[in-house]
Amino acid sequence: MKFxxxxxxxxKISTSSMPDIIFMLLIFFMxxxxxxxxxxxxxxxxxxERIEKLESKRHTSDIWVSKDGLISIEDKLFNNDDxxxxxxxxRAADPQLTVSLKADQSARMxxxxxxxxxxxxxxxxxxxxxxxxxxxx
Amino acid sequence: xxIRERKARTGAIPEGxxxxxxxxxxxxxxxxxxIDMDKGLGIILPAEGQELEINKKNILNCLISSSGAVLLGxxxxxxxxxxxxxxxxxxxxxxxxxxxxxxEKAQYDVYIEVLDQLKLAKATRISIAETE
Numbered sequence: 001m002k003f004x005x006x007x008x009x010x011x012k013i014s015t016s017s018m019p020d021i022i023f024m025l026l027i028f029f030m031x032x033x034x035x036x037x038x039x040x041x042x043x044x045x046x047x048x049e050r051i052e053k054l055e056s057k058r059h060t061s062d063i064w065v066s067k068d069g070l071i072s073i074e075d076k077l078f079n080n081d082d083x084x085x086x087x088x089x090x091r092a093a094d095p096q097l098t099v100s101l102k103a104d105q106s107a108r109m110x111x112x113x114x115x116x117x118x119x120x121x122x123x124x125x126x127x128x129x130x131x132x133x134x135x136x137x
Numbered sequence: 138x139x140i141r142e143r144k145a146r147t148g149a150i151p152e153g154x155x156x157x158x159x160x161x162x163x164x165x166x167x168x169x170x171x172i173d174m175d176k177g178l179g180i181i182l183p184a185e186g187q188e189l190e191i192n193k194k195n196i197l198n199c200l201i202s203s204s205g206a207v208l209l210g211x212x213x214x215x216x217x218x219x220x221x222x223x224x225x226x227x228x229x230x231x232x233x234x235x236x237x238x239x240x241e242k243a244q245y246d247v248y249i250e251v252l253d254q255l256k257l258a259k260a261t262r263i264s265i266a267e268t269e
Contacts, residue, residue, distance in 0.1 A: 015156065016152070018155075018156040018159075019152070019155040019156045019158075019159045022156060022159035022160055022163055023159050025163055026159060026162055026163045026166060029163070029166055029167065029170075030166060033166075033170045046245060046246040046249040046250070047246075047249075048177070048178055048249055048250070048252070048253040049253055049257065050178065050253055050256035050257055051176045051177055051178060052176065052177070052178070052179050053175070053176055054175045054176070054177070057175070060175065065245075098179075100175050100177065101177075103245050104245065105244070105245055105246035105249070106244055106245065106246065107244070107245040108241065108242055108243070108244070108245070109201070109239040109240065109241055109242070109243040109244070109245060109248060110241035110242070112245055112248070113239070113241065113267055116182060116265060116267075117267070119182055120182050120183065120184065120185045121185055123184065123185070125181055125182040125183070125184060126179070126181060126182075127179070127180050127181070127182055128175070128177040128178065128179045128180070129177045129178045129179075129180070129249055129252070130175055130176070130177040131176065131177045131178060131249060132176075133176065134253075
């Protein structure tokens with residue numbers, strides 16, 4: 001009776017599917033990250049302690065208010081009275097919309113109040129005042 | 138002179154380096170994407186034409202002047218005392234609505250500070266009055 005010699009077991013991990021795995025990872029990261037869409041106006045945000053995170057970047061729309069009272073949405077300047085039209089359209093497209101107001105800390109309240117009124121007219125009622133984190137002392 | 142025989146060419150693309158290329162792409166995308174989560178003070182604005190009549194006893198007026206001074210119920214308060222004072226008022230009357238009213242020339246950061254203090258005092262009923 002002939003004994004066949006045991007073949008040596010290869011202990012190598014197959015690397016041929018490695019590119020596929022990494023490409024999968026790459027595609028996953030590309031799909032899940034939302035890139036910053038607009039550069040906005042240069043503002044220095046105020047600071048606050050009791051802050052909350054915005055739920056989702058996909059349901060957020062930004063309004064920038066500079067210290068000179070300029071209002072910018074999607075990198076276009078708007079008059080106060082035109083804010084309601086664009087926000088109304090956004091609100092109609094996304095009922096979960098949250099407006100993130102990025103206003104400069106030395107902006108005047110008359111501009112902020114004007115934006116409030118426009119948002120109320122556009123029925124975009126979820127508002128978030130974008131702030132930096134203040135360390136409680 | 139010996140003529141060397143040409144090597145037989147194979148049409149296969151070497152796939153050994155494929156993993157490295159994909160890794161490089163992955164690292165590039167990881168490095169270039171900045172995850173900046175937006176944070177801030179959340180508030181729900183009242184809907185248009187939804188003004189309610191509220192008993193005057195349940196309203197606490199908080200006024201912000203153009204110079205940044207804060208008046209709570211007619212008395213001037215320091216910003217850092219605001220949350221404590223509102224907490225005291227809330228203890229007496231839990232139906233209290235804090236109405237924040239800012240002068241149109243007031244600065245935004247004072248307003249944010251006031252809202253922050255009100256949130257610190259756990260005042261859930263905050264009303265934003267129009268500027269005068």
